[in-house]
């Protein structure tokens with residue numbers, strides 16, 4: 293017999309009892325599985341509150357249930373927890389270990405085990421003769437990081453670099469000190485461990501534009517095979533071998549749970565005129581549930597997808613918690629021959645026979661280049677850094693942003709992703725632990741999106757300049773959410789305090805092709821001092837206006853019958869500071885809202901722009917070699933010449949897959965060494 297304390301009070305009626313019996317019955321299988329022993333008798337206790345009645349005995353398929361005065365069910369939570377711990381342990385054991393002793397020299401050194409770095413490490417070590425060192429500043433990924441709904445919590449851990457932008461009054465003005473929070477992953481898997489798992493590729497026009505900028509080999513027809521190569525596509529409804537891959541490392545699926553709100557929103561979008569479809573297929577625009585980089589309802593990071601399966605490769609060494617501080621050049625200062633790094637307070641110099649590959653992301657890669665003397669001459673000289681190569685490093689900083697706080701309330705629905713709701717319905721947690729289904733499988737609350745071109749809204753073939761991202765909760769979903777973005781406490785309490793327990797959804801109207809570009813500069817020669825991040829959002833007024841138009845489209849959706857059935861209304865407690873600009877609902881008011889609560893979508897990119905030698909703003913050539921320097925390549929979000937109309941993780945995977953292969957062949961690594 294097993295007696296375990298109950299986790300939840302069952303209601304005071306027989307339906308509660310029946311549910312408890314069903315519950316227990318379902319649990320028995322899990323119990324058998326996790327304990328490895330069959331137990332067919334359980335004493336269960338149902339709390340019937342005041343009534344103190346004695347439920348009847350029940351028997352079902354060999355499962356005998358005795359119901360004395362008090363019942364403690366709870367095989368279910370325990371088996372769920374055991375299942376979770378078991379999976380977690382297996383995951384930890386699957387990650388390639390830290391290399392205790394590093395060699396003096398490798399064929400390749402990769403800096404950064406993020407989205408791109410893991411791909412490159414995998415593909416390079418396919419060649420058994422090449423010894424590869426992958427260096428990561430962060431630590432091991434753990435299984436808690438794989439629970440989709442709590443993605444935002446990871447930003448409060450050491451797995452985040454915790455960047456902040458330079459203060460501004462033009463954007464993020466409603467956040468503490470006018471600074472935007474820019475989290476970046478510092479962990480095995482990099483930002484693919486912190487991200488919201490939304491998997492979008494962008495439109496053919498995005499990549500044809502890259503090619504038109506002089507980047508031979510990066511047009512849509514060139515990159516599509518690499519997008520397919522990434523994928524193990526698991527959405528049967530959209531099966532199409534012209535667009536999808538089925539034997540790649542990264543699993544793509546739909547989240548296994550949908551809220552009633554997202555269903556209504558999707559329907560409303562169709563009522564309004566949008567077409568439902570596969571935005572990673574033939575038509576980039578329209579409405580859809582999110583395709584996500586998850587495997588069986590859990591995060592599938594680049595670490596899990598690309599490194600776990602190759603744990604046994606002897607030619608891959610990984611140095612975790614190791615921070616690269618500088619590049620090492622040969623005597624002529626024209627070739628990179630290695631890196632300096634710090635690991636457990638000891639400094640090392642490691643050499644690379646062939647290439648050093650920077651995959652440290654759009655902030656750290658330019659920082660490392662500039663610290664090493666590759667960057668804008670005047671800027672480096674101002675910090676007394678000897679200039680090795682004068683290149684426009686740190687310019688062309690791009691991001692996707694949305695107006696925060698666009699919220700709609702509905703009549704209360706049956707279930708909610710609010711943290712307090714989940715904590716009082718722990719069955720939701722146990723369910724996810726055991727089956728990876730239910731609300732916890734929604735990545736950070738994000739469920740659906742619309743890609744649209746404002747001038748040709750309903751045309752599924754159009755090149756999107758706007759996205760509406762649907763989130764099935766509001767700013768009251770989680771008490772930490774305000775801290776993720778860094779809301780000014782007073783402004784938040786005044787504006788969003790009245791949200792209380794309202795049942796809400798949010799829409800992020802997101803600018804997809806911003807004209808405004810920012811810059812990253814060094815603040816110090818010390819590699820541990822964060823660089824100055826100047827996003828320059830809204831330098832061009834049309835960027836702001838597009839977001840305002842996006843808010844208006846979201847309002848039009850709220851008026852459609854399917855959302856009206858839920859009693860949808862826009863939350864309209866105004867931001868006091870914005871009433872000076874115009875009444876609530878005016879373009880001026882909404883523009884102010886976007887400037888107060890400027891939500892980054894975390895797509896920082898472009899700071900080591902790819903372009904031909906004829907482009908004075910380019911840092912790497914189309915084969916990702918740093919202009920004028922041999923032995924050095926960049927493979928990460930920083931090479932993006934123009935941000936695609938897409939979330940950036942899939943494009944970065946594509947860059948990783950595309951990089952170590954030739955421009956013509958797939959899966960053959962041969963042009964890295966030249």
Ligand SMILES: Cc1cc2nc3c(=O)[nH]c(=O)nc-3n(C[C@H](O)[C@H](O)[C@H](O)COP(=O)(O)OP(=O)(O)OC[C@H]3O[C@@H](n4cnc5c(N)ncnc54)[C@H](O)[C@@H]3O)c2cc1C
Nearest residue numbers: 404406407408429482483487488489490616653929939941
């Ligand atoms: C909170 C958040 C949510 C996001 N949500 C989504 C989403 O839902 N969908 C989407 O498509 N995109 C999303 N993104 C963006 C996407 O994850 C990134 O564009 C992508 O991961 C960038 O990959 P990368 O390889 O360029 O850099 P990263 O993945 O950031 O990897 C860089 C790695 O280098 C390491 N590193 C840096 N400097 C050094 C050094 N000096 N020495 C050693 N190691 C170093 C870092 O620790 C990190 O592990 C999100 C990002 C964040 C942060």
